[in-house]
Structures are given as C-alpha cells and as structure tokens.
Amino acid sequence: MGITITHLGTATTILEIDGVRLLTDPVFDPPGPKWSFGFGMTSTMTAPVAITSQDVGPIDAVLLSHDQHGDNLDHAGRKYLEGAKQVITTNAGAKRLGATGIRVIGLQPFSSMALKGESGARVRVTATPARHGPPLSVPFVGDVIGFVLEGDEGSVVYVTGDTVFFGGVEEVAKRFTVKHVVAHLGCAAYGPLRFTMNASEAVKLAHAFGSATIVPIHYDGWTHFKESRATVETAFAKANLSDRVVWLEKGAARVL
Numbered sequence: 001m002g003i004t005i006t007h008l009g010t011a012t013t014i015l016e017i018d019g020v021r022l023l024t025d026p027v028f029d030p031p032g033p034k035w036s037f038g039f040g041m042t043s044t045m046t047a048p049v050a051i052t053s054q055d056v057g058p059i060d061a062v063l064l065s066h067d068q069h070g071d072n073l074d075h076a077g078r079k080y081l082e083g084a085k086q087v088i089t090t091n092a093g094a095k096r097l098g099a100t101g102i103r104v105i106g107l108q109p110f111s112s113m114a115l116k117g118e119s120g121a122r123v124r125v126t127a128t129p130a131r132h133g134p135p136l137s138v139p140f141v142g143d144v145i146g147f148v149l150e151g152d153e154g155s156v157v158y159v160t161g162d163t164v165f166f167g168g169v170e171e172v173a174k175r176f177t178v179k180h181v182v183a184h185l186g187c188a189a190y191g192p193l194r195f196t197m198n199a200s201e202a203v204k205l206a207h208a209f210g211s212a213t214i215v216p217i218h219y220d221g222w223t224h225f226k227e228s229r230a231t232v233e234t235a236f237a238k239a240n241l242s243d244r245v246v247w248l249e250k251g252a253a254r255v256l
Contacts, residue, residue: 003155003180003256007248009049010071011162011184011218014056014253015063018151019121023084024063024159024182026077027070028053031221035070039140041190043071047221050251053080060117064089065130065161065184066144067097071222072162088113088125090143109145109168110175124150126176129168130161133195141195148176158209160184162218164194165201165208173208180256181209184218185232186225199227199235206241213256215246 004016011025031045053076062084067073073081081087087097087104094106105113107127115123128146131138146161158172159182172178183205187198196218197205206214214236219229229247236242248254 006253018153019119020117020123023059025072026080027074028076029074043224061086067093068142092143128172130163132162178212180213182215186219187227189226199232203239
C-alpha cells in the first residue's frame, strides 16, 4: 500500500503507512494569537492549516513529538487529542496529558511499540532522540522525540521531530535503513539560540541518510522560523541534492 503524506501546516501531517493512518503534531488554531514558549520567547502563527480537525478523518494514532510548545500542540490540537484513539509522545508529555484523561503512551528514545491500525495492518513505532536546541538546553526547552515508523510492507519513515542536527540523529541513521525522512526545518531561533535544523544542517541530514528522500515540513507559518523554503532549496541545490527532496503542497496528498 506504500506511503502517503498530507502536510496540513507547521509539523502537522497525515501519514498513511501500509494501511495505518497517523497524525503528527496537531495544530489547528486559526492564525493570530501570540504564543509564549517561556523565558521571554514568543511567536505568532501567520498562516492557517490546510484543513480543519473535523476534516482529518479516521486516525489510528497521534504522534506527538512534544506537548509543551504551541507550534506543535495548540488549543484546538489538545481538544483533538481528547477524542484520539491513542497518543504516542515523550514520557514527560504522557504524564502531563494522561493527567487530563487523554489515552497516551510515553516512549523514551529507541524504545518501540507495535501499533495496529483499523485496517488490521501494523506499524512498529520507535521513538528517536531529539535535542530541541543548543547543548544543555533540555532543562528549559523540555524533552522531545522523533519517530521511526516501520510498516508491514517494508516502508521505513523517520519523522525527526523538532531537533537540531546532533549525534542522536546520526545514531538513527546507523540503526535504521530509512527510505523517507520527514524533516522539521525552519531554523527556529531567538537571537543566537537555534532550536531546529537550518538549511546547512538539512544538507547534513541528507548526507547522513544516504539515498533517503527528504520531505521538509515545519519551515513556515510562524514568526520564529528564520529560514524559508527558498533558503533550503538553495542549500540543497548547491549540494547537488535537489533530486532527493520532495516538497509538499499543503492539503494535497502525496504518494512517496
């Protein structure tokens, strides 16, 4: 059955893998309000998502890289989680969300679980390391994970989560033969502090994962994103990697 991805906005996608249907980092609020990320860091959403939460359709599980930032889980996203069959996230996030009655499972990096879809198909979900900022930033930024998704039919997808390029990402490349990398980019930054991959790190990511297709998301629609699609396209072109990049039209399903 293969892989189909629909990018709704920011890091929100619908991923269909060998018959299992997943939603990542649900953000469904309208643009406008300013969000606080702590320590004086704020951001405003400037572009709407492609479809509403009511139009997402049946979802077997939500993959939530982290719950503590509004550009990965906003008010409408939290409301959506209340009706989700299952949410998979960090251990810290599972404690916070579980206390509200949401059905949630926490995974630590490189721990795995089997996920059975409504269709009967299965996907193995493995949490992957992510570092959402400079070294030693975890105490004030919080825990984040990515996901490796292995389908019944051999599909292997890596969703990076919000992370800079660091040793944990390289370890994922060593442990898994990944066919498609869904990459959170955008160079989210405040002054000299950067919290997601920039264009040069996207190139490093592509080299680390050999011949894998790179699918950029999380690069526009918020004021704290400092690099646009054009910047990333230029970096890939200079590195002769453009033929390995798949850009998504928001709201349009794309078969990988």
